[in-house]
Amino acid sequence: xxxxxxxxxxxxxxxxxxxxxxxxxxxxxxxxxxxxxxxxxxxxxxxxxxxxxxxxxxxxxxxxxxxxxxxxxxxxxxxxxxxxxxxxxxxxxxxxxxxxxxxxxxxxxxxxxxxxxxxxxxxxxxxxxxxxxxxxxxxxxxxxxxxxxxxxxxxxxxxxxxxxxxxxxxxxxxxxxxxxxxxxxxxxxxxxxxxxxxxxxxxxxxxxxxxxxxxxxxxxxxxxxxxxxxxxxxxxxxxxxxxxxxxxxxxxxxxxxxxxxxxxxxxxxxxxxxxxxxxxxxxxxxxxxxxxxxxxxxxxxxxxxxxxxxxxxxxxxxxxxxxxxxxxxxxxxxxxxxxxxxxxxxxxxxxxxxxxxxxxxxxxxxxxxxxxxxxxxxxxxx
Numbered sequence: 001x002x003x004x005x006x007x008x009x010x011x012x013x014x015x016x017x018x019x020x021x022x023x024x025x026x027x028x029x030x031x032x033x034x035x036x037x038x039x040x041x042x043x044x045x046x047x048x049x050x051x052x053x054x055x056x057x058x059x060x061x062x063x064x065x066x067x068x069x070x071x072x073x074x075x076x077x078x079x080x081x082x083x084x085x086x087x088x089x090x091x092x093x094x095x096x097x098x099x100x101x102x103x104x105x106x107x108x109x110x111x112x113x114x115x116x117x118x119x120x121x122x123x124x125x126x127x128x129x130x131x132x133x134x135x136x137x138x139x140x141x142x143x144x145x146x147x148x149x150x151x152x153x154x155x156x157x158x159x160x161x162x163x164x165x166x167x168x169x170x171x172x173x174x175x176x177x178x179x180x181x182x183x184x185x186x187x188x189x190x191x192x193x194x195x196x197x198x199x200x201x202x203x204x205x206x207x208x209x210x211x212x213x214x215x216x217x218x219x220x221x222x223x224x225x226x227x228x229x230x231x232x233x234x235x236x237x238x239x240x241x242x243x244x245x246x247x248x249x250x251x252x253x254x255x256x257x258x259x260x261x262x263x264x265x266x267x268x269x270x271x272x273x274x275x276x277x278x279x280x281x282x283x284x285x286x287x288x289x290x291x292x293x294x295x296x297x298x299x300x301x302x303x304x305x306x307x308x309x310x311x312x313x314x315x316x317x318x319x320x321x322x323x324x325x326x327x328x329x330x331x332x333x334x335x336x337x338x339x340x341x342x343x344x345x346x347x348x349x350x351x352x353x354x355x356x357x358x359x360x361x362x363x364x365x366x367x368x369x370x371x372x373x374x375x376x377x378x379x380x381x382x
Contacts, residue, residue, distance in 0.1 A: 078344040089179065089345075094186040096341045097293060103194055111198045113191060113285075115336045121285040123278055125199040125223055131207060134272045138204045138211060144267045145214050152268045155261055156215060159231050162261070166253050167238065176348035177241070180294075183345060184237050185230060188286045192229045195282065196221035204269060213269030225271050228262040228279025229286070236287035236301045241349060246300070294346040295338040 073080065081089055102114045112122040171178055201223035204211045235254035244251040262276035284301055291298040
């Protein structure tokens with residue numbers, strides 16, 4: 001499963017947001033902004049601490065000036081978000097996005113994701129015989145391993161470089177946008193892992209020793225594919241944030257990237273083709289949920305089409321009800337109420353991207369029902 005920037009999620013122990021910004025290393029869970037999860041910084045060493053004590057002793061004046069007492073501001077104001085450290089923002093956002101999400105079994109093979117009392121997405125696991133029938137596809141796609149080895153290795157933890165190559169996004173110039181994408185990842189990772197655990201479908205290597213994957217088989221279920229859920233969610237929410245029409249050159253290229261990343265996991269020998277299909281369905285459903293939380297138009301997100309299974313080389317995949325269970329349970333027409341925190345983070349991202357947006361933040365954020373909503377104009381072709 002891709003964590004897109006660090007196998008330790010930037011050392012936060014649970015948020016993709018810091019891993020996304022945590023240094024440039026392929027496994028950079030301890031580097032860069034992500035740190036190691038400690039509150040220590042570059043000043044936390046004996047030499048600097050000694051110098052700081054000496055400096056204070058040499059400059060302290062008992063009758064020196066003081067700041068006026070700072071105002072607390074209004075309670076639970078979302079504009080306070082940008083005042084906190086990155087790891088604090090990450091924890092706040094993850095808690096906000098996961099609030100109200102629950103999982104419930106439906107029969108012996110189906111798990112349903114709910115938002116409050118509303119069913120949002122369901123996934124049914126195929127029978128072991130269905131996975132076994134796809135084994136020849138996994139074996140035949142192995143002929144592409146040498147050709148795609150560099151991509152496969154890089155995409156284990158880092159799909160962001162590929163997205164940046166298409167969009168031109170940079171971590172130093174678009175830090176709020178990367179945080180926004182990290183928030184999306186923290187949501188979809190938590191949900192996909194829950195589905196993987198509940199459905200508990202075994203990897204290709206459990207079906208045949210002839211698979212011999214070229215990377216380590218991850219220690220969680222094969223269905224749905226986590227990489228597919230993450231990359232499809234990222235490209236869909238980005239298209240909305242950047243106001244890209246689905247037919248624009250950039251949007252089409254992002255779609256091609258998402259499919260190639262998904263196929264590469266099958267080529268590597270750690271997934272079946274059906275896993276990618278289920279991962280895509282989950283990623284699109286969570287993109288709609290995330291955009292709704294951000295106060296953006298979720299109706300622009302695509303739906304899974306039957307042709308995706310065929311594009312992966314399996315013309316019979318849509319004969320199996322598990323695919324239909326993943327896509328014929330439409331998400332609700334109206335998403336849950338948006339989150340003030342997520343609307344604020346979205347505003348910050350839109351401003352640095354210079355995307356025309358309507359900022360309806362009330363000039364008095366301490367009113368009882370402050371409005372911090374964001375709307376995006378109808379996308380125009382690139």
